[in-house]
Amino acid sequence: MSRGDPRLADVVAAIDAANARDPSTIEIGGRLEPAELVYGRRMSETLAHMAPQASEHLRIAARGQHIERWTSSRKSSPDGRVGYLRWRKDLQGFHAERVGAIMAAAGYDAVDIGRVGALIRKERLKSDAEAQTIEDVACIVFLTHYLDEFVEKTDRDKVAGILAKTWSKMSPAGRAQALALDLPPSVSALLEEGLARLRAGGSAL
Numbered sequence: 001m002s003r004g005d006p007r008l009a010d011v012v013a014a015i016d017a018a019n020a021r022d023p024s025t026i027e028i029g030g031r032l033e034p035a036e037l038v039y040g041r042r043m044s045e046t047l048a049h050m051a052p053q054a055s056e057h058l059r060i061a062a063r064g065q066h067i068e069r070w071t072s073s074r075k076s077s078p079d080g081r082v083g084y085l086r087w088r089k090d091l092q093g094f095h096a097e098r099v100g101a102i103m104a105a106a107g108y109d110a111v112d113i114g115r116v117g118a119l120i121r122k123e124r125l126k127s128d129a130e131a132q133t134i135e136d137v138a139c140i141v142f143l144t145h146y147l148d149e150f151v152e153k154t155d156r157d158k159v160a161g162i163l164a165k166t167w168s169k170m171s172p173a174g175r176a177q178a179l180a181l182d183l184p185p186s187v188s189a190l191l192e193e194g195l196a197r198l199r200a201g202g203s204a205l
Contacts, residue, residue: 007106008056014102015040015064022070039066042145046137055066057112058130061119062137064099096120125169136174139166143178147187156190163187164194 022034043062047054054062072091096117103113118131119125127129142150143166151159170178 005056007103008059008107010106011099011102011108011202012044012063014106015060015067015099017133018068018098018102019059019066021068024040024070036066037070040064040143042141046141046144047133050137050140051133054133055113055130057119058133060099060103061116064102064116065095065134066121066139067095067098069095074139076127092121132171132174136170136177139170139174140177140181141181142166147183151187151190160194162191162194162199163191164198167195168192168198 017037018164019040020034022036026034026035026038027033028038040063040124043065046060047059051058054088069091071145098112099120100117102115118128119134122131122135125135130142148163154162167175167178
């Protein structure tokens with residue numbers, strides 16, 4: 001796959017068309033838009049800011065990492081952490097498969113499809129720079145666009161834990177980007193609280 005491949009536009013358009021069917025909506029500029037369509041655009045915008053020279057593999061993975069996410073409800077998997085992790089893993093496989101089918105229809109070969117699938121599944125997260133980049137981008141999108149709503153409807157202790165786990169997933173570059181965000185002091189306090197608990201539990205940060 002060469003940079004500037006014209007097939008990229010076809011893949012992005014197909015991903016957007018799929019996500020445009022999301023029945024859940026959010027308000028953007030005074031109008032309601034499909035939630036996952038907006039999420040995909042936010043991922044692309046944040047990637048362009050954080051990694052302007054990103055490969056097409058990474059650009060496709062970022063745009064499609066939540067493709068048709070609404071079709072697999074969290075309630076479809078058992079409660080608890082084990083059920084949650086299984087749901088997440090199954091979702092990543094589904095997203096990779098859907099994006100792979102779109103890429104195949106656009107004429108990409110198995111090597112390109114496999115690479116994008118690996119990025120969507122976030123394989124070798126700490127050793128693959130591109131996989132780490134997509135994780136950093138997802139974390140920044142969450143902190144920028146979805147944190148306020150999450151804090152409003154979630155228990156304080158759980159928020160602290162989620163923030164700490166989000167921080168631990170990020171690279172130094174991702175953390176620097178997070179620190180540059182205009183987050184309220186209360187969020188910083190919750191992050192510190194969560195990090196303290198992780199340290200006390202012996203988790204590496």
